[in-house]
Amino acid sequence: METIGFIGLGIMGAPMAGHLLDAGYELVASDHRRAPPRWLVDKGLRTVTGHDTVARTADIVITMVPDTPQVREVLFGEAGVAVGLTKGKLVIDMSSISPIETREFAERIKALGCDYLDAPVSGGEVGAKAATLTIMVGGSETAFERAKPVFEKMGKNITLVGENGVGQTTKVANQIVVALTIEAVAEALVFASKAGADPAKVRQALMGGLAASRILEVHGERMISRSFDPGFRIELHQKDLALALEGAKALGVSLPNTSTTQQLFNSCAANGGAKQDHSALVRALERMAGHQVSE
Amino acid sequence: METIGFIGLGIMGAPMAGHLLDAGYELVASDHRRAPPRWLVDKGLRTVTGHDTVARTADIVITMVPDTPQVREVLFGEAGVAVGLTKGKLVIDMSSISPIETREFAERIKALGCDYLDAPVSGGEVGAKAATLTIMVGGSETAFERAKPVFEKMGKNITLVGENGVGQTTKVANQIVVALTIEAVAEALVFASKAGADPAKVRQALMGGLAASRILEVHGERMISRSFDPGFRIELHQKDLALALEGAKALGVSLPNTSTTQQLFNSCAANGGAKQDHSALVRALERMAGHQVSE
Numbered sequence: 001m002e003t004i005g006f007i008g009l010g011i012m013g014a015p016m017a018g019h020l021l022d023a024g025y026e027l028v029a030s031d032h033r034r035a036p037p038r039w040l041v042d043k044g045l046r047t048v049t050g051h052d053t054v055a056r057t058a059d060i061v062i063t064m065v066p067d068t069p070q071v072r073e074v075l076f077g078e079a080g081v082a083v084g085l086t087k088g089k090l091v092i093d094m095s096s097i098s099p100i101e102t103r104e105f106a107e108r109i110k111a112l113g114c115d116y117l118d119a120p121v122s123g124g125e126v127g128a129k130a131a132t133l134t135i136m137v138g139g140s141e142t143a144f145e146r147a148k149p150v151f152e153k154m155g156k157n158i159t160l161v162g163e164n165g166v167g168q169t170t171k172v173a174n175q176i177v178v179a180l181t182i183e184a185v186a187e188a189l190v191f192a193s194k195a196g197a198d199p200a201k202v203r204q205a206l207m208g209g210l211a212a213s214r215i216l217e218v219h220g221e222r223m224i225s226r227s228f229d230p231g232f233r234i235e236l237h238q239k240d241l242a243l244a245l246e247g248a249k250a251l252g253v254s255l256p257n258t259s260t261t262q263q264l265f266n267s268c269a270a271n272g273g274a275k276q277d278h279s280a281l282v283r284a285l286e287r288m289a290g291h292q293v294s295e
Numbered sequence: 296m297e298t299i300g301f302i303g304l305g306i307m308g309a310p311m312a313g314h315l316l317d318a319g320y321e322l323v324a325s326d327h328r329r330a331p332p333r334w335l336v337d338k339g340l341r342t343v344t345g346h347d348t349v350a351r352t353a354d355i356v357i358t359m360v361p362d363t364p365q366v367r368e369v370l371f372g373e374a375g376v377a378v379g380l381t382k383g384k385l386v387i388d389m390s391s392i393s394p395i396e397t398r399e400f401a402e403r404i405k406a407l408g409c410d411y412l413d414a415p416v417s418g419g420e421v422g423a424k425a426a427t428l429t430i431m432v433g434g435s436e437t438a439f440e441r442a443k444p445v446f447e448k449m450g451k452n453i454t455l456v457g458e459n460g461v462g463q464t465t466k467v468a469n470q471i472v473v474a475l476t477i478e479a480v481a482e483a484l485v486f487a488s489k490a491g492a493d494p495a496k497v498r499q500a501l502m503g504g505l506a507a508s509r510i511l512e513v514h515g516e517r518m519i520s521r522s523f524d525p526g527f528r529i530e531l532h533q534k535d536l537a538l539a540l541e542g543a544k545a546l547g548v549s550l551p552n553t554s555t556t557q558q559l560f561n562s563c564a565a566n567g568g569a570k571q572d573h574s575a576l577v578r579a580l581e582r583m584a585g586h587q588v589s590e
Contacts, residue, residue, distance in 0.1 A: 039326060050354050055426065068427075100488060122432050122504040122505060122506075123504060123505070133504045134504035136502065143510050151563060156503065157500070157502075157504065159496060159499055159500040159503075160496075161492055161493065161496045161497060161500055162491065162492050162493055162496065163383075163491075165490070165491070166490070166491060166492045169487050169490040169491070169492050169497075170484070170487060170492060170496075170497050170501070172486065172487075173483035173484070173486055173492075173497055173501065174483070174485040174500075174501050174505075176479065176482050176483040176486065176508045177479045177480060177483045177501060177506035177508075177511065178505050178506050179386055179479075180475060180476075180478065180479030180552070181475075181476050181479050181481065181506070181508065182470065183552055184472045184474075184475030184476050184479065184552065185472060187471050187475065187550045187551075187553055188468035188469070188471040188472045189468070189551060191464070191467065191471065191539065191542065191543065191546070191550060192464050192465060192467075192468040193470055194546045194547065195394060195461070195464040195542065195546055196457065196458070196460070196464070197456055197461045197465060197468075197476045198455050198456065198457055201454060201455075201456045201457065201465075202456060202464075202465050202468055203424025204454055205429065205452070205456055205465050205469075206465070206468065206469050206472060207452075208451065208452025208454075209417040209418060209429035209469060209509075210417060210418070210431045210450065210469075210473050210509050210510065211417075211469045211472035211473050211509075212508065212509050213472075213474070213476065213507065213508030213509065213510070213511075214504075214505050214506075214507050214508065215508070216472065216508075218505075221319070221580040244486065247486065247490065248486065251486070251489045251490055251584075252489065252584060252585065252586075253485055253486050253489050253580075253583075253584040253586070254580060254583040254584060255482045255486060256482075256555045256559070257475070257478055257479065257482060257552045257555055257556065259329065260551045260552055260555060261552065264551070273587045283584055285548075285549060285551050288548075288549040289546075289547060289548040289549060290547065291547075291548070
């Protein structure tokens, strides 16, 4: 079994690391900014100082940090992963970051004789805890086969979608569909509710047909019961749609509804909702209509 | 068993009427414009002349016609249903039409001592043939209970959502969600494909997570395999979104993505796609990007 370095033991990373320890992997982390969670140390997590030391100690280094600049810092900053890497090691970035910069990061890691996978996930904290994450992987077949046993400890639906960057592209595509489907359900419920329909009955009627989706089920219910505790925060979805819109500019693609939906998220943030669940997008439409879906 | 009059034996109406005949109902139709399909006559369908005569003969009159003006003509035109109605009869409009005018139609029918249900369906020709239609009903509890055995011969997911007009409102809400989810999947696939990802693998990866929907499954597949034979025609979805946008104006609701999506359907129609399946919406985005999701 290969030794794994894990950088980023936050809300997502900690339970993922826990599953690897449970599966018997030797796991090493840095106390760079703060000490790792006690419960992981109790499970056998070893602590070293510096990301470069993590890279020296481990065969596979996993990063799970908030955004593109943090991945860049962790990999290529002072005492970063790149400093400690030696030939044959594998870097797996499981953060959700820019597909374009991912390609650059992969090139730089490969130039050191190592391999690189971008492997962002969806499923949130619930999926991380239950080891049911969807994992969208970009990179070589060889690196994917090497990482697969590790992925299988953390997720369920694991797909090699293409070369480096394509994992991140797929995650962006996922976030486009999720945001725009939330927006679709929100338009429908605001419309129906203001027309005098009971939104709960409308949701029920729609669940039987072509409009059925996980979003209508989960987020539609949240809009009706006014349950806007995250879940997945609006400010994170704003980050993801920003990646989509930057990508659209760079690639030459028009994403009209992604663009409008980002404006609605902006409106939510402007009204104090940045840390609410993304289903609270409905509030932007409610403000425009002067009408709430339900009390 | 009550005698049923059936007005509108088209692509949807004919198989629905067939199920009622199979269930043993006495069924009567008018040869007003053209003779009813031969196979329905062979099953026992009785033909009379004039919608008024249909209303005189039947206890329950079902209408299943293309749009609001046709319902108005059939109900209130010369020799229309209203002329032949006597107290205690039930009119069920299963067409997809304006919720606002539906309320007017219901008032006029009820003023004759009859009852009225709006009961639009979703599920298309496939659902009509398989008797698995979703039926969204507006009207009184009493009328709903009376009609329920009839609905159960034609559909599966049958919901009384509210008073008259609310069935049509729910259908509009359904069509908003369907159109905007198709648009969401289209934006995601155009983005991912132009970024170099294999759209089939992206769709597969997304099916496992929060982006999962019947639309991603069915229409996503159609976009990739370029199968744009209807299905449900773009020109019909344009009609439904027009009802949504008129309703938005009348009710005081903002539907930004419904509005943009209608413009994309308009672009499809302008390029000869009015009679293609609504999944061909992707073509509007493809033209904007100068790139096709797949060959």
